Amino acid sequence: MKPENKFSFTRVVQLIKHYAIVEKRGLLLYTLISIAALQIPYLAAIIAYNTAHTDSSVRYDIELLIMILGAVITFILLTYAASQLMNTKNKESRSNFLMLPAKSSEKFIARMLICTVGAMITVAAGHLLGICSYNLLLTLLNAEEYYHNLGTQFLDTVFSLDSLATSIIFMLYCLYIWGAAYFHKNCYARSSTVALLTWPIPYLTIVLGFTSKLLCEYDNNLQFVRMIMYILPFVTIWAAWRNFNRTQIIGKERYMWIITGLIVIYIIIFGVAGYIFNKDIKDVKTIKLEEERIERITGAEFPAFDYHKTTFYHSGGMLGDFTCSAIYKFDKVPTNEFYNTLDSLCNVEGSNWSKSNNQSDSTASAEEYSFHIIWGNNYPAPEGESPEDDRLITIEIPKGQKEFKITYGAW
């Protein structure tokens, strides 16, 4: 092999430099639009909660609608941003790119670095700005922060090595950019189609909001599914390389926005399907703990009560962790007999009951009874509960009031 035909990292760097100089307008547009797009999820989060939090019966529906809308807008903007990166949009630019004296593999790797490392930097910058603007908007709008530490949650999700859905989203996005550069004809259509056909499970997982039982749990039986999903990126890289090697000067890009539209519809359909078929999400979000279960766990006999509304919900990613707080209402203000029972339980070691005086808040009851328990992950489970489930329950009962709060979650 002639020396100049050997793979050269120097040429890879030259190619990246060439791209940065020649396509600087495209790079700038891509960066700005991507960063703007990544503000949408944070804005959607604020709007979602502050629009719907007063009535929990429709709250989940409205939240889901706003979040899907936010995801769709973000997706469209990121799609448009990626199109600015394309230096092979037309015959003339493809000619310039293909005729650059470098190996196909060098051009492919240079492109990959721009698409992945460049995209990671842009995504990180976008999220950092999103965190800042999220907190700023909360203050300016005097809005309630439903999603605690939303920014860090997003960052954890983006940069977590175990965040399967996020890594797949990222690979899909990179595939999208690659495809538009390397497919012979109908670049966007083909790359989007390859992504759709190759990655149906990730799409399903993503739009079910990370809480799907299908893939979220650490279930050994599903590990093979996770393994397949980690192999799929390499299959995609191979497919992209194969197509790049066959790139020719003639080739039109058709149907870009039609295919983008189809993917958006695909996401919406699965979002709706997830809402309809995922009972766990509905159950968790409406968190109605039965009276019998509360009494069994707490060891106290409760007066009749009923679920009133959910006030807080947080989902912590792919492992199915969640925390949900809800207000319950006694049919009547409990009698002293009930409070005496609770006083007794507070004095029993290991009962998990405690009592506090809330002197600082003049509007609240002076006394409040609290119950807190966790089980699973080597903590023993209370009677009737499975130690396989990792759960927590906190009950806060202000003395003399009809309303009390139960926080229930998985950890």
Next chain:
Amino acid sequence: MIRISNLSFGYKKGNNIFEDFSLDIEKGKVIGLLGKNGTGKSTLLYLLTGLLHAQKGEIRFNGTDVKRREPNTLQETFIVTEEFELPNITLKRYVDATAPFYPRFSHEQLKNYLEVFEMPMDVKLGELSMGQKKKAYISFALATNTNFLVMDEPSNGLDIPSKSQFRKAITMGMNDERTVIISTHQVRDIDTLLDHVIIIDDKKVLLDASTAKIGTTLFFGEGEGNSTDEGIIYTQPSVTGSSILRANRGDEESNLNLELLFNATLAQRNEIAKLFEK
């Protein structure tokens, strides 16, 4: 230098532009590639440079298949397409970004070619007119010193003085190792430049001959009215009456008339082919 062997290519199935097409291109020549609209001149240029892949057959540049797009082949190849794109940056930045890929690029020669075209070095490419962009691009192409330079309609968009500057620049850029293929309909712009002529039509090469050979095989003359002289292969109206093309009767000298040659080759392809087979 370049060997095309049994090439077949078409954009759509069942509608090939080239069928079992073969051609050898020697080094050190300025070659004019002529053909009617739609006969595949630009396609052939794309195939020669590896921008298109043939369905059958192969094209080898110094023994290497151009389809592989190896760096050593690409370093020796430059194509000036009819429509091209230059980024909206200064020429200097463009040279800084692109010249390193061509080991024999000469900044000195670039400066000389720009002087021929009366173009300054400190220009912003996005602010140039089409003709000016073309002159800058041709200057860059020549300065790469690639051994294989392909140009598709290079004089399109050039004003009258620029066409003469173009001829001067090509002459300056030629050497024994370099091959330049110019595909054009503007035959008067390049007829004095050419060393070799290739005419293609209907998936075939109709004529592949050096201008020297053409000169000794054919005679280009002018006559009055319709000449009935035997041996005339083709006539066409001209300002002075008729332009005539006939077989050269032996050491007759005449000026190459590319337009006449082209029309005659298309109209009397069998006769022309017979003459050049002798």
